[in-house]
Amino acid sequence: MESKYCWIQNWYRSPEVLDLIKSDLKPEALDVENVQRVDTRWSLVSFPNLPKQKARMWVTNLITLCLLVMVSSAEEKKLSSHAISMADTSSQLAFNLYQNLAKEKNLENILISPVVVASNLALVALGGKSSTASQVKNVLKADALKDEHLHTGLSELLTEVSDPATRNVTWKINNRLYGPSSVSFADDFVKSSKKHYKYDHSKINFRDKRSAINSINEWAAKSTDGKLPEVTKDVKETDGAMIINAMFFKPHWDEKFHHKMVDNRGFLVTRSFTVSVPMMHRTGLYGFFEDKENKLFVLNMPLAHKKSSVILIMPYHVEPLDRLEKLLTQAQLNSWMSKLQETAVAISLPKVSMEVTHDLQKHLGEIGLTEAVDKSKADLSNISGKKDLYLSNVFHASAWEWDTEGNPFDASIFGSEKLRNPRLFYADHPFIFLVKDNQTNSILYMGRLVRPKGDKMRDEL
Structure with missing residues (x-):
């Protein structure tokens, strides 16, 4: 009988995974002691004693078991x-x-x-x-x-x-x-x-x-x-x-922007000064809140793995950010976050460094x-x-x-009722942003984009 092989990532070979394999599979089914480690990430595993169809089944079982171990360990990990x-x-x-x-x-x-x-x-x-x-x-x-x-x-x-492995940024x-x-x-x-x-x-x-x-x-x-x-x-x-x-x-977005949906637009640094910048666009479901009293929008954009998010805080129109910055406290941020609702949002962001x-x-x-x-x-x-x-x-x-990269977007929701009549988040003027870690509630980054790199377009009246 010919040998069967499969490639697996090396973290599959943790003690927890091997224990699961030994308890679920017959010892002769998988040659776990003679795995060929090819490099730091991948290994070649042989299935010398299984027919082709069963070998495929065990590969599926193995991957499922490993993913369960990953999820379990991630859930169990707690900070001091x-x-x-x-x-x-x-x-x-x-x-x-x-x-x-x-x-x-x-x-x-x-x-x-x-x-x-x-x-x-x-x-x-x-x-x-x-x-x-x-x-x-x-x-x-x-x-x-x-x-x-x-x-x-x-x-x-x-x-x-x-940690790039768990945060995927x-x-x-x-x-x-x-x-x-x-x-x-x-x-x-x-x-x-x-x-x-x-x-x-x-x-x-x-x-x-x-x-x-x-x-x-x-x-x-x-x-x-x-x-x-x-x-x-x-x-x-x-x-x-x-x-x-x-x-x-x-940032690596939980759902990426389409790299072809990028065009040059004007960014209003002030009412009298505009620069040309590439803008990236996408429509999706996001945590969104309109603070009508303070005349601003709050948008929560999850990053890959959803363990952290970019939070954008933007006034209705171009204005100096002093007014928003006076509002900005931990208590106010918590209040805004508690009022977010899943909403269809058409987003346009500067694609700049x-x-x-x-x-x-x-x-x-x-x-x-x-x-x-x-x-x-x-x-x-x-x-x-x-x-x-x-x-x-x-x-x-x-x-x-600020780039388009991220996880593949969920194509199944396009054309559905969920994305009808989206709210508009058009970031063509200064805004505040934060990167918030969802596990620890710590703020990884905090900043504002007032003057992106770009050529002057024109003076506004």
């Missing part, structure tokens, strides 16, 4: 109380920091990852002593947590929400701490910051300032596969410790981190063993792509 606590604190940080950034004049687009900013603060706590360290916990609203639980909880949260997070060329990083600090927050550490010499800045930008570009070509053009303060976050985020850098040093100081950013007060002696550093820069840089 410390991770949940840090999810709450990072969400509070999101609104405080966003509101502070929004006050800055001449700032157009905003793009921050609150959970990553929380890890920056936690890094300062690792490197700080006395009141410098305790102040970090106060800013994070984590005074009740022991230091150990703060770091293990935040590390667990970051690992969970950024593209999210590259790269963190580096730069110190002056004279600094010597303490071994314990290096180990702890790598363990919890995956930080690299590097010395930098600003005597040749242009070369130093080029080095920073080259690292950021390389670590984001070229998506973030530049973090900064200048560094004003060069005598302290510098935190750099270089990130790339690309964003590259945004914020130097958060000043803003973190304004929301309470006053010691670490002050040369005369900072005690970051856990970083080097000496009280010779302060936090001079926190460059928080992200590239983001």
Whole structure:
């Protein structure tokens, strides 16, 4: 009898799966001990003792069993109380920091990852002593947590929400701490910051300032596969410790946009200034709410695996976003989310990329981190063993792509009653957006799109 083979993904070979196989199949039916591992993802399994028809049946059974194990393990996985606590604190940080950034004049687009900013603060706590360290916990609203639980909880949260296998998003997070060329990083600090927050550490010499800045930008570009070509053009303060976050985020929609349904439209930056941008379009069923009192729309767009969503908040018409931003609190977001209803929505979104850098040093100081950013007060002696550093820069840089990619759309609902008379969500003017993790309720990203890249079209009257 000829051997039968099938390809399976290697996670099928977990102990739970093999136990299920052994309990459900006869030992001679499947040669599980002699699986040929072809690469890191796939293996070749032989069915030497089964007729062709039965071999196919066992393949189906095997895949079904494996999928059940996956679902079961996903449902059973729970985060620790410390991770949940840090999810709450990072969400509070999101609104405080966003509101502070929004006050800055001449700032157009905003793009921050609150959970990553929380890890920056936690890094300062690792490197700080006395009141410098305790102040970090106060800013994070984590005074009740022991230091150990703060770091293990935040590390667990970051690992969970950024896992591409379970979240099915593209999210590259790269963190580096730069110190002056004279600094010597303490071994314990290096180990702890790598363990919890995956930080690299590097010395930098600003005597040749242009070369130093080029080095920073080259690292950021390389670590984001070229998506973030530049973090900064200048560094004003060069005598302290510098935190750099270089990130790339690309949502993968639960239902993709059709790549051919893209055309050039006008985006109204203001009533008197319009730029040309590619717009992508689709109609589907989404959580939708019209807040008539505040004259705005709220749209919830699930990402692949539905473990997180992009939430869009847009005024009826083009206007400065100050009015909406004053409304934006955790309580208000929760209220909007509770009022979402499944609705047919015709969506048009800019298909653009964003590259945004914020130097958060000043803003973190304004929301309470006053010691670490002050040369005369900072005690970051856990970083080097000496009280010779302060936090001079926190460059928080992200590239983001609004694109069509995602899961195949459900073609069965097209032409059905469900999609008749859809509401219109036409994002041709500034809006606020968030990425919210549905398991932890943490806010992974928060931002606004005010000025997309595009050529000026015309002046409006």
